Amino acid sequence: QVQLQESGPGLVKPSQTLSLTCTVSGGSISSGGYYWSWIRQHPGKGLEWIGYIYYSGSTYYNPSLKSRVTISVDTSKNQFSLKLSSVTAADTAVYYCASREAWDYYFDYWGQGTLVTVSS
């Protein structure tokens, strides 16, 4: 069974870049067959899809965030990462990594989530 674990700074200053990593265990990113995703949840609010990456490097982003988002994969470490530039307080949220099998249309495995606060 796939397990996901987010890591990264819990506090980021405005205008800086938010960087998070998701470590995958119980499965190999390089074996293919999964889209590796980032989803966020603003405090007390609903879920927002940020984007996902296939092991080959193909990426798909939410148009509202596309200009600031980069998702990358490191198959040697079995990790994928999120970078969100020029952050503001509006980017304060719990960030989840999640997986979706390539032939399915739902997110089956989720990390526990990590709170990132944007504040000076």
Add this chain to the structure above:
Amino acid sequence: QSALTQPASVSGSPGQSITISCTGTSSDVGGYNYVSWYQQHPGKAPKLMIYEVSNRPSGVSNRFSGSKSGNTASLTISGLQAEDEADYYCSSYTSSSTLDWVFGGGTKLTVL
């Protein structure tokens, strides 16, 4: 504003049934059988409860069921139990612009 519309809250007594609606458009809910539902307890990650409108993952109680009519999907929980109290989110694949995924704003279920 979320792309899919859910009621903010629903409630029911133990043993009763409740239904949560999720309304979208023909570009998402109405256009594909790719609606999924997630349960989220406070401080926890979302958990997949229903996929492809009406399918339950292994391990999910058969008290949970899903359906769809037109642009509206529904999650029904029968035989309400205290542990069902949580937030529930619907989600759908979408062909709207280049956005692949949309979620509902969430529904708080209170078991009275």
